[in-house]
Amino acid sequence: MRVTPSTAAVNGSSPDAEATDAQPETPVAPKRKTRSRQAETQLGLVRRARRMNRTLADAFPDAHCELDFTTPLELAVATILSAQCTDVRVNMTTPALFAKYPDARAYAEANRAELEEYIRPTGFYRNKASSLIGLGQALLADHEGELPHTLDKLVKLPGIGRKTANVILGNAFGVPGITVDTHFGRLVRRWGWTAEEDPVKVEHIVGALIERKDWTMLSHRVIFHGRRVCHARKPACGACVLAADCPSFGAGPTEPEAAAKLVKGPEREHLLRMVGL
Numbered sequence: 001m002r003v004t005p006s007t008a009a010v011n012g013s014s015p016d017a018e019a020t021d022a023q024p025e026t027p028v029a030p031k032r033k034t035r036s037r038q039a040e041t042q043l044g045l046v047r048r049a050r051r052m053n054r055t056l057a058d059a060f061p062d063a064h065c066e067l068d069f070t071t072p073l074e075l076a077v078a079t080i081l082s083a084q085c086t087d088v089r090v091n092m093t094t095p096a097l098f099a100k101y102p103d104a105r106a107y108a109e110a111n112r113a114e115l116e117e118y119i120r121p122t123g124f125y126r127n128k129a130s131s132l133i134g135l136g137q138a139l140l141a142d143h144e145g146e147l148p149h150t151l152d153k154l155v156k157l158p159g160i161g162r163k164t165a166n167v168i169l170g171n172a173f174g175v176p177g178i179t180v181d182t183h184f185g186r187l188v189r190r191w192g193w194t195a196e197e198d199p200v201k202v203e204h205i206v207g208a209l210i211e212r213k214d215w216t217m218l219s220h221r222v223i224f225h226g227r228r229v230c231h232a233r234k235p236a237c238g239a240c241v242l243a244a245d246c247p248s249f250g251a252g253p254t255e256p257e258a259a260a261k262l263v264k265g266p267e268r269e270h271l272l273r274m275v276g277l
């Protein structure tokens with residue numbers, strides 16, 4: 001187990017804990033630094049952000065894009081379908097879709113009604129069908145049926161905004177990219193990395209804090225943490241590996257056992273062990 005000041009406290013290895021040996025072992029909320037965040041310098045913020053990124057790397061060593069794909073086009077299609085839809089539902093829809101539409105030409109020449117039926121479970125299927133047909137046509141017309149490798153060219157394609165383009169760059173082409181989705185924006189604002197709401201500004205500000213080589217993995221780790229621990233309504237603060245570095249500690253339950261119940265996902269046991277629970 002990785003021992004932090006908070007885990008040491010939780011494990012009863014602090015002097016205070018030894019003084020109360022007679023008491024039953026009751027988990028306590030992670031200890032936090034008391035220094036005012038208002039006094040934090042830019043260098044201090046960079047160090048804290050990178051420390052949090054390292055903690056998240058320990059917490060989520062297998063963080064990855066949760067959409068299933070085998071080619072850049074499949075990832076582009078899955079990302080378009082993921083708008084207003086869960087990755088789980090997209091992954092249930094795409095095997096049959098990818099078998100029926102294997103390349104850009106298949107989308108370009110698709111029968112609209114038939115394509116809509118394939119993607120209906122993902123919602124907003126009429127708009128999404130338009131994007132997929134337009135994407136196939138644009139790829140055939142301008143890129144010999146292949147996805148381009150640059151942000152500038154990707155964002156000119158139908159259905160592909162900056163977020164989708166960064167997902168494709170980072171996960172299909174190995175070009176570092178920061179994906180600012182709703183989880184990412186919410187969490188970095190909670191962490192005081194930025195107060196900006198605009199995703200492009202958030203992307204640039206976070207890009208200045210974290211080394212470029214880590215951008216893609218940071219995006220996955222933050223999104224994993226947002227889905228499993230730092231929920232929008234009830235974040236699991238009392239069982240959070242980032243508690244010592246988070247200025248929003250207390251936004252959710254701080255009592256460890258109550259907070260532990262809020263931690264989800266296959267990494268749950270590992271995450272709870274990291275905080276001594």
Ligand code: SF4
Nearest residue numbers: 230235236237240246
């Ligand atoms: S301490 Fe709370 S608000 Fe901060 S990252 Fe953890 S769960 Fe989110």
